[in-house]
Amino acid sequence: MPSRSDPHLPAPPPGTPGHNAARQAMTPELRRWIVAQAGAGYSTPVMLQSLRDAGWDAPLAAEILTLALQEHRGVRPLPPAQPGAAPMPGPRLDESPTQVDCGDRSVPVLLAMSRPRIVLLGKLLSAEECDALIAFAAPRMARSLTVATQTGGEELHHDRTSNGMFFDRGENPLIQRIEARIACLLHWPVENGEGLQVLHYRPGAEYKPHYDYFDPAEPGTPSIVNRGGQRVGTLVMYLNTPEKGGGTTFPDVHLEVAPQRGNAVFFSYERPHPSTRTLHGGAPVIAGDKWIATKWLRERKFD
Ligand code: PD2
Numbered sequence: 032m033p034s035r036s037d038p039h040l041p042a043p044p045p046g047t048p049g050h051n052a053a054r055q056a057m058t059p060e061l062r063r064w065i066v067a068q069a070g071a072g073y074s075t076p077v078m079l080q081s082l083r084d085a086g087w088d089a090p091l092a093a094e095i096l097t098l099a100l101q102e103h104r105g106v107r108p109l110p111p112a113q114p115g116a117a118p119m120p121g122p123r124l125d126e127s128p129t130q131v132d133c134g135d136r137s138v139p140v141l142l143a144m145s146r147p148r149i150v151l152l153g154k155l156l157s158a159e160e161c162d163a164l165i166a167f168a169a170p171r172m173a174r175s176l177t178v179a180t181q182t183g184g185e186e187l188h189h190d191r192t193s194n195g196m197f198f199d200r201g202e203n204p205l206i207q208r209i210e211a212r213i214a215c216l217l218h219w220p221v222e223n224g225e226g227l228q229v230l231h232y233r234p235g236a237e238y239k240p241h242y243d244y245f246d247p248a249e250p251g252t253p254s255i256v257n258r259g260g261q262r263v264g265t266l267v268m269y270l271n272t273p274e275k276g277g278g279t280t281f282p283d284v285h286l287e288v289a290p291q292r293g294n295a296v297f298f299s300y301e302r303p304h305p306s307t308r309t310l311h312g313g314a315p316v317i318a319g320d321k322w323i324a325t326k327w328l329r330e331r332k333f334d
């Protein structure tokens with residue numbers, strides 16, 4: 032149960048709550064905390080008690096919870112994309128193919144969900160490619176940073192206890208081959224992709240539920256999206272199979288993808304909003320290690 036000692040729970044602002052206090056007190060950090068707690072199954076009374084334990088005024092805490100949960104859950108699912116809507120990355124699945132072409136191979140489609148758009152693919156990477164990515168990445172690993180949407184820079188984040196590194200786009204023939212395969216699979220130009228990121232989780236390490244798009248309410252977001260636009264899709268490729276734990280979770284739809292070496296999960300988000308239901312996390316690794324490579328796709332050229 033979350034409690035006063037929950038390190039992720041933001042402290043209340045100083046002073047007496049006034050008119051419109053809930054909106055004023057609602058920081059992106061607080062909204063994320065509430066959404067993550069709700070996604071983890073905590074009830075509203077339990078969250079209310081946690082906020083009170085952390086020093087929040089009870090009526091203000093109740094109002095904040097209502098606001099955040101209404102915003103998160105109350106938004107209707109989006110209508111299907113209209114003709115003329117911005118194109119989105121993703122495999123072409125209109126005729127429910129069992130395999131999709133990626134240029135140098137075709138890969139099995141293991142699961143497809145439309146809202147949120149999630150596609151699970153088998154054997155996107157060979158065992159040799161997975162091992163080679165780990166071998167290239169291992170000497171360059173450092174504690175993972177996340178993009179700091181307050182400032183537009185990068186920062187250490189307690190929600191992410193993995194180690195990581197970024198490859199430059201096209202930095203060696205292996206990376207070029209994988210990037211070309213991804214571009215063909217997702218019908219999205221190589222130039223719109225960020226450099227491949229490799230993450231390593233040891234037992235106990237996790238990545239708490241989050242959205243991969245940049246929160247438009249954060250002050251650093253305009254400078255981040257200035258280069259390449261918003262993120263619109265994520266491809267997580269599993270480079271090994273942990274013994275236990277380490278699934279990729281989608282709390283809004285109660286889905287957990289089991290990490291299997293060479294497989295990949297793709298999801299896309301047509302707008303930077305919780306209504307896309309793309310809240311997702313890396314569940315704690317229970318036994319063994321977990322290695323992944325992530326490709327984030329931007330709206331435009333990411334140079
Ligand atoms: O490790 C994962 O499964 C995971 C979970 C959530 C990776 C990411 N997000 C990511 O790389 O964005």
Ligand code: ZN
Pocket residue numbers: 241242243265311
């Ligand atoms: Zn993510």
